[in-house]
Amino acid sequence: MSRPEFIFMLTRHDRTVENAADLIETARVAGVRHIGFKDIGLPFAELQTLASTIRGAGAKTYLEVVSLDRDSELRSIQAGIALGVDYLLGGTHVDEALKLLEGTSIRYYPFPGRISGHPSLLEGTETEIVRSAVDLVGRPGVHGLDLLAYRFVGNVPKLIRQVCAAVSNKPVIVAGSLDRTERIRATASAGAAGFTIGTALLDGAFPALPDLAQQIGYVQTIVRQL
Template identity: 90%
Template sequence: MTPPKFIFMLTRHDRTVENAVDLVEAAREAGVRHIGFKDIGLPFTGLQTLASVIRGAGAKIYLEVVSLDRDSELRSIQAGIALGVDYLLGGTHVDDALRLLKGTTIRYYPFPGRISGHPSLLEGTETEIIRSAVDLASRPGVHGLDLLAYRFEGNVPDLIRRVCAAVPNKPVIVAGSLDRAARIRATASAGAAGFTVGTALLDGAFPASPDLAQQIGYVQTIIRQF
């Protein structure tokens, strides 16, 4: 089994933190090579600086779009294009996004299912979410899916497993509320290609020193088991 990618999100409660730039060096020293942020929390100039610092650290850049309305989402996608991010995660206005992303090298992973609220929640039945995942994955320009599995009220490991099985040629990243070792292990065991962690690391939720490097090291220890 290939270990899933660990994507460190410089975010708390679905917002990019003000001191995000200051955290990049600690992540780099800990060996993190996938670093992301949200479209909410910092002005564009702040995101420009952040993207430049992440790139300078030798990491891939992930922007996750959590804006709910169409116009805000499209502005965020345009910002992601201008920032030169490597991956665009999330968002629900897929047809509009694909038009904007056409001709870029950005890897696009939209949200399957119905998304509501902030922080984002995943609504619908397993069957509805899987149907949405299959539909999205079939579209040219969609490179994978961003599944808010632990924002779903149901059997989460089963949902991850079924979505991954339904779209075998498109990688699935699990995002949101991976705040304990059991959830990370379940995500990896279910076949996810990657997962994001933000709030839990910044809040010292894992059973290690609250120091960020120690928290990251704990997560890295978990995924080395796969």
């Protein structure tokens, strides 16, 4: 079992937090090298500052798109391009997104399956989600998948294993509700290349002191033990 990348999201309940920029130094000191945010929660000018600060901390930048209607999603993708992020996660309007992303160096990981609501939920059967995953990674310009596994009602470890096995040539990042140790371990065991955590860290959900540095340290310890 290889160790997945831990991506720290500056978000709570699928929104970028107002004090996101203030949290980056704590993450940098802790050695976090993958930091992301959502397309909603802060105005674009503040997202520009945020992306610049993340790069200044020596980390890769991730923008996760959670806007579900077409126009909002495409605006978010255009914002990601303007911000020069390294990775664009999420989104469901894949063909139109790929047209916008053509010629950029952004790594694109859309959502497989049917996505609804906010915070986002993953709908459909295991078979439908796997079929969607295979379809997506077959398109030039799709570099991997952003799987909302723990927003799925069912056998989540099995779903992750099935998706990872079906798209073994492309990495899968598991996002959403990784708020306990066993979920991180199950995600790694199932073959995911990475996982995101935001709300759980900011809310002190892990069995460590509730300050952010201790919470990040706990997750890093779990990853080192994998």
